[in-house]
Amino acid sequence: MSKYAVSGNPIALALCAAIAAAAPACAQAPAKETIPELASTSFAWLAFGGDWLDPPAGLRGPIRHDPAYPFHGNLDGPGQVTVRLGNYKDPVLKPWAAAQMRESNEEVLSGKREIPFSAQARCYPGGVPGQLLYPAEPFYFIQTPKQVWMIWQRDHMVRRIYLTDKHSENVKPSWFGESIGRYQDGGTLVVDTIGLSTNNSYIDNFRTPHTNKLHVVERFKLSADGKTLEALVSVEDPDTFNEPLHMVQRWRKVRNPLLETVCAENNGDHFDQNLFPIPQALQPDF
Amino acid sequence: MRIRPRAGSALAALPALIFSGSIYGGEAPDLSGIYWATRYSAKIELVGGGDLPLTAAGKAVYDSNITGLKDGSIRDDARTFCVPDGLPRVLSTPYPFEIVQAPPGQVTILYELNHQVRVIRMDKSMPDYRELSTFPSYNGYSIGRYEGDTLVVETAGFNGKTFADATGAPQTDGMTTVERIRKISPTQLEIVITVHDPQYYTRDWQSRFVYSLRNDVRIEDYLCGEQHRDISSVAGARPR
Numbered sequence: 080m081s082k083y084a085v086s087g088n089p090i091a092l093a094l095c096a097a098i099a100a101a102a103p104a105c106a107q108a109p110a111k112e113t114i115p116e117l118a119s120t121s122f123a124w125l126a127f128g129g130d131w132l133d134p135p136a137g138l139r140g141p142i143r144h145d146p147a148y149p150f151h152g153n154l155d156g157p158g159q160v161t162v163r164l165g166n167y168k169d170p171v172l173k174p175w176a177a178a179q180m181r182e183s184n185e186e187v188l189s190g191k192r193e194i195p196f197s198a199q200a201r202c203y204p205g206g207v208p209g210q211l212l213y214p215a216e217p218f219y220f221i222q223t224p225k226q227v228w229m230i231w232q233r234d235h236m237v238r239r240i241y242l243t244d245k246h247s248e249n250v251k252p253s254w255f256g257e258s259i260g261r262y263q264d265g266g267t268l269v270v271d272t273i274g275l276s277t278n279n280s281y282i283d284n285f286r287t288p289h290t291n292k293l294h295v296v297e298r299f300k301l302s303a304d305g306k307t308l309e310a311l312v313s314v315e316d317p318d319t320f321n322e323p324l325h326m327v328q329r330w331r332k333v334r335n336p337l338l339e340t341v342c343a344e345n346n347g348d349h350f351d352q353n354l355f356p357i358p359q360a361l362q363p364d365f
Numbered sequence: 366m367r368i369r370p371r372a373g374s375a376l377a378a379l380p381a382l383i384f385s386g387s388i389y390g391g392e393a394p395d396l397s398g399i400y401w402a403t404r405y406s407a408k409i410e411l412v413g414g415g416d417l418p419l420t421a422a423g424k425a426v427y428d429s430n431i432t433g434l435k436d437g438s439i440r441d442d443a444r445t446f447c448v449p450d451g452l453p454r455v456l457s458t459p460y461p462f463e464i465v466q467a468p469p470g471q472v473t474i475l476y477e478l479n480h481q482v483r484v485i486r487m488d489k490s491m492p493d494y495r496e497l498s499t500f501p502s503y504n505g506y507s508i509g510r511y512e513g514d515t516l517v518v519e520t521a522g523f524n525g526k527t528f529a530d531a532t533g534a535p536q537t538d539g540m541t542t543v544e545r546i547r548k549i550s551p552t553q554l555e556i557v558i559t560v561h562d563p564q565y566y567t568r569d570w571q572s573r574f575v576y577s578l579r580n581d582v583r584i585e586d587y588l589c590g591e592q593h594r595d596i597s598s599v600a601g602a603r604p605r
Contacts (some may be wrong), residue, residue, distance in 0.1 A: 118468040120488065204586060221467050223397075228465065228475070235449075235482040237475055239584065253586040337484050339502035343446040343589075358589035363444035364478075365405065365459050365602040 165285025423565030451527030
């Protein structure tokens with residue numbers, strides 16, 4: 080467990096500094112909450128897979144595949160790998176969201192687009208919580224007393240979590256929104272996110288959409304042995320879902336140094352699959 | 366772990382000692398924060414002035430880059446597909462970036478431009494040529510150490526796909542760089558980079574960049590082709 084204090088209270092720090100002259104152990108004194116050790120130069124976190132796991136019993140779970148088109152992924156053993164077609168008939172979906180998902184499915188079934196939009200395959204940010212579903216390369220934390228960073232090796236996507244007590248008054252919508260966080264319940268990092276833009280932003284790999292009312296709460300917690308990280312993710316969006324959804328992702332600790340992986344390299348549509356174009360600037364910014 | 370400011374009274378310095386620990390092999394200067402340039406130059410400016418000391422091979426490639434960038438036969442991937450800029454070009458960014466002296470054993474530099482991340486390993490030595498050339502990268506492999514008030518960063522293992530600046534100044538995958546990063550005032554950061562690339566340059570050359578501490582801004586998401594932050598405050602950055 081890390082030793083620094085959550086408190087940014089300058090008075091507490093000054094007091095501690097004064098006392099520390101007599102008792103060096105005071106460096107740990109202002110700690111109000113256990114801080115899980117998520118950040119290191121020697122380990123990172125690799126996701127179990129690209130789909131949400133079920134939440135604890137009693138909670139409404141994630142959107143699943145269309146029952147008529149069961150999903151078969153690379154990790155699902157022998158058999159033809161399929162693309163993900165979401166269950167647009169799930170009664171939790173508002174009509175507009177169901178219609179959009181159905182349209183996306185039909186685009187694939189009709190052959191118009193062989194592989195549907197996938198943020199991380201096409202070099203787009205996965206948004207919140209969608210970015211948590213990136214399975215092929217690990218992600219890394221940086222923790223300081225005032226902030227937490229999440230860095231995905233894949234295309235060096237970065238989320239910033241400010242350890243303040245409330246959201247800004249005016250949040251400009253963005254891919255990763257505004258995340259504020261705190262440590263609580265004996266070492267759980269709780270992250271509250273709003274301000275998420277909606278264009279090409281989905282809460283899962285079934286292309287389940289959301290509106291700008293999306294509110295995401297993620298609870299990151301280490302297993303007792305410290306080798307597994309789990310997030311219980313709750314999303315509410317009254318304009319998209321009839322009730323909040325609860326979903327789980329898990330990562331295992333891996334000993335990987337952070338490398339540079341650039342998504343836009345060698346990512347053309349080599350097999351004429353009408354892939355979604357990768358981000359491109361027609362005019363340079365400066 | 367954030368290193369606390371060491372300026373001020375001895376009392377204020379005490380937590381810095383406690384918090385920094387021994388991992389940095391001494392007291393680390395506090396370089397953490399968000400920084401933003403106030404001016405931009407498409408053409409790299411040398412310490413001491415003058416032109417890039419190109420070799421004949423370097424001049425031929427530079428001429429071809431200038432022509433190609435103009436007629437479109439050479440694409441500037443850093444501005445078109447937002448691949449990392451590489452060194453020293455990333456230092457000229459007109460967008461803010463942040464330095465985080467964490468996790469212990471690492472300094473992390475995160476740029477708003479192209480959401481680039483540079484990892485400076487404070488607890489490693491430079492891998493040998495075979496390893497570096499197996500996994501070359503745009504921003505290279507960086508190791509760092511503190512020398513007094515300065516963070517010294519050595520970088521090698523570049524992929525040779527980058528330009529030294531926006532005009533197409535050439536570089537090879539054999540380039541190595543040394544950056545000296547320090548605060549020159551409580552609100553100003555200086556980076557002086559020395560570029561060693563003997564195939565294209567007759568001698569090592571240096572360029573200097575100064576940034577303002579801007580902890581009043583937050584680094585924003587950046588996706589190629591989208592509308593980004595207003596950079597009109599940065600002199601010389603082409604207005605949108």
